[in-house]
Amino acid sequence: MSVPARPLRKLGFLTIGLFDAAEPRRGHESTLEIIELGEQLGFDSAWVRHRHLQHGISSPVAVLAAATQRTSRIELGTAVIPLGWENPLRLAEDLATVDILSGGRLNPGVSVGPPMHYDRVKQALYAGTADTEDFGYxxxxRLLGFVRGEPASDFSGVEGFEVFSDRVQPQSPGLGDRMWYGGGSLRSAQWAGEHRMNFLTSSVVKAEESEDFAEIQLSHIRTFRAHHPDGEKARVSQGLVVIPTDSASPEQRAKYEEYARKRTPRTTTPQGPARMMFAPDLVGTSDQIAERLHAHPAFREIDEVAFALPFTFDHADYIQILTDIAQNLAPTLGRPPSPNPA
Structure with missing residues (x-):
């Protein structure tokens, strides 16, 4: 007998924030407007992706700092910041600052591994130390330690008129409990649990013990919770591309179906030497999507989601998709309907 799905408790969405290189401000404004709309629709969280040397959000912390001043309730997350591009001490300062500005709404998600195309960028990124950098856990x-208040210096005190702290400043109470790890392997799931992080299940996972995406994602959730001090209460958010069509125009529905069709082949078998599996995109009416989610073994064990918006759609498409998720899909998943935007 299948386990009934848990009622959905937290409804979130994820956007990559693409922009036109000739007009980057318009793209960033579009992202901020979508986050504002998410709050108006009653979403619990909005997440942004991280893209370096591409026409996407290269500085999610800066974008979310702007979003803190245009919203008041919605939680703001990164899914994810690849730490291979970051200095943990400096990033801890930025995260704490934005969390203070938000009133404690920041949910930073991170991952490890060398930067993409590292051989082509390493001299620009780590001149002189590129071959000795550690991109592991x-x-x-280190980032967790600084966020949670571990010393960053062996000196604190007064020099002249200046006061120095041995900890990252500002310190933002509670931020350490809102750190997420975006993982796609059993090892990552276990590490995140052992280090008391929250866990973002990826829409791209490593085919280790199975070639069924849902089974793999379920094994990651269970591994994470088995190694987390909070056990079954440990927070997990599921990431999938979800495109409801309830209020879509015929042209939008055709575009959405073609988008999913082109991406379907990569979901059928493991891809590349790392044997990565991609989640199928869910396109259809809210009732059709809910039926597929209720049959999804991993979805039945979570009560938080961060549904991903497709990469290349138009601003009007995102408005329609978010509105249908909030007003039509969420109630079928056990969450009360969200209000109409003002």
Missing amino acids: DRVR
């Missing part, structure tokens, strides 16, 4: 551990 210790980078996350």
Whole structure:
């Protein structure tokens, strides 16, 4: 007998924030407007992706700092910041600052590994130390320590008129409990649990013990909770591309179906030497999507989601998709309907 799905408790969405290189401000404004709309629709969280040397959000912390001044309730997250591009001490300062500005609404998600195309960018990024940089889990551990108040210096005191702290400033109470790890492997799921992080299940996972995406994602959730001090209460958010068509025009529906069709082949078998599996995109009416989610083994064990918006759609498409998620899909998943935007 299948386990009934848990009622959905937290409704979130994820956007990559693409922009036209000739007019980057318009793209960033579009992202901020979508986050504002998410709050108006009653979403619990909005997440932004991280893209370097591409026409996407290269500085999610800066974008979310702007979003803190245009919203008052919605939680703001990163899914995810690849730490191979970051200095953990400096990032801890930025995260704490934005969390203070938000009133404690920041949910930073991070991951490890070398930067994409590292051989082509390493001299620009780490001139002189490129071949000795460590891109493993210790980078996350350092960030967690600084966010949670571990010393960053062996000196604190007064020099002249200046006061120095041995900890990252500002310190933002509670931020350490809102740190997320975006993982796609059993090892990552276990590490995140052991280090008391929250866990973002990826829409791209490593085919280790299965070639069924839902089974793999379920094994990551269970591994994470088995190694987390909070056990079954440990927070997990599921990431999938979800495109409801309830209020879509015929042209939008055709575009959405074609988008999913082109991406379907990569979901059927493991891809590349790392054997990565991609989640199928869910396109259809809210009732059709809800039926597929209720049959999804991993979805039945979570009560938080961050549904991903497709990469290349128009601003009007995102408005329609978010509105249908909030007003039509969410109630079928056990969450009360969201209000109409003002």
